[in-house]
Amino acid sequence: MAGQLGVSGYVVAGLGTGESPEQRQQIVQAVLQRLPAGAPRLLSSVGTPEEVLEAVAQVWGGW
Amino acid sequence: MTTPTGAATVTPERYIEAVAALGPDVWVALSDDIPSDSRTDRAAKSVDRTTAWLGACLAAAAQQPGLAAAAAWAAVQGGQYLHERQRCAEVSQHDAGGLYRWLVAGRGRLRVPYAYQSCPACTNAPLMSRLRLAGSPSPAPLPPARRRWLGSWA
Numbered sequence: 001m002a003g004q005l006g007v008s009g010y011v012v013a014g015l016g017t018g019e020s021p022e023q024r025q026q027i028v029q030a031v032l033q034r035l036p037a038g039a040p041r042l043l044s045s046v047g048t049p050e051e052v053l054e055a056v057a058q059v060w061g062g063w
Numbered sequence: 064m065t066t067p068t069g070a071a072t073v074t075p076e077r078y079i080e081a082v083a084a085l086g087p088d089v090w091v092a093l094s095d096d097i098p099s100d101s102r103t104d105r106a107a108k109s110v111d112r113t114t115a116w117l118g119a120c121l122a123a124a125a126q127q128p129g130l131a132a133a134a135a136w137a138a139v140q141g142g143q144y145l146h147e148r149q150r151c152a153e154v155s156q157h158d159a160g161g162l163y164r165w166l167v168a169g170r171g172r173l174r175v176p177y178a179y180q181s182c183p184a185c186t187n188a189p190l191m192s193r194l195r196l197a198g199s200p201s202p203a204p205l206p207p208a209r210r211r212w213l214g215s216w217a
Contacts, residue, residue, distance in 0.1 A: 006121070014140045015099075018100050027145065035156075040136075
């Protein structure tokens with residue numbers, strides 16, 4: 001047995017499948033409330049630079 | 064999944080075998096990806112599958128010496144339903160035993176792939192103002208010892 005693995009990060013997946021920008025913000029906020037504060041997280045299906053910056057602003061605004 | 068010669072079932076064990084062959088620093092467990100407008104019962108099933116597959120992937124990965132130093136990440140599914148999203152996030156932590164191992168050490172700096180001033184979003188004054196208010200006056204080098212993920216850039 002190579003060793004016991006645990007989860008060290010999270011991917012907020014399943015986005016970019018028809019939800020509105022407002023729904024996406026609500027989903028991200030709801031998930032972040034339940035994740036460990038120091039855990040790295042990846043937001044999938046965020047494609048444009050503006051979407052990336054909006055997501056960063058949203059997370060920082062919640063800290 | 065479908066292949067040129069027909070359909071094939073990808074089990075967590077087969078998935079982890081493929082992951083181990085790539086020798087990654089970080090891998091993400093299998094998840095049941097659904098459209099945002101799926102019904103609530105389908106979203107619940109997605110969360111149940113995703114968390115079950117997480118446990119199966121972790122168990123399979125523990126048998127792979129090549130993944131001993133790799134970091135495992137969980138996918139958070141649940142469609143548009145906030146309570147399902149939060150359930151997935153919580154169960155993923157509990158099923159993983161709350162064992163957090165920070166194994167991905169970053170090196171170097173994040174490189175912006177094109178000139179900053181050529182990015183329309185970066186010249187969006189209201190958005191950049193929000194970012195500055197949030198504590199980032201300018202793109203800064205990343206701390207040398209922090210984890211980072213560089214995904215695809217459209």
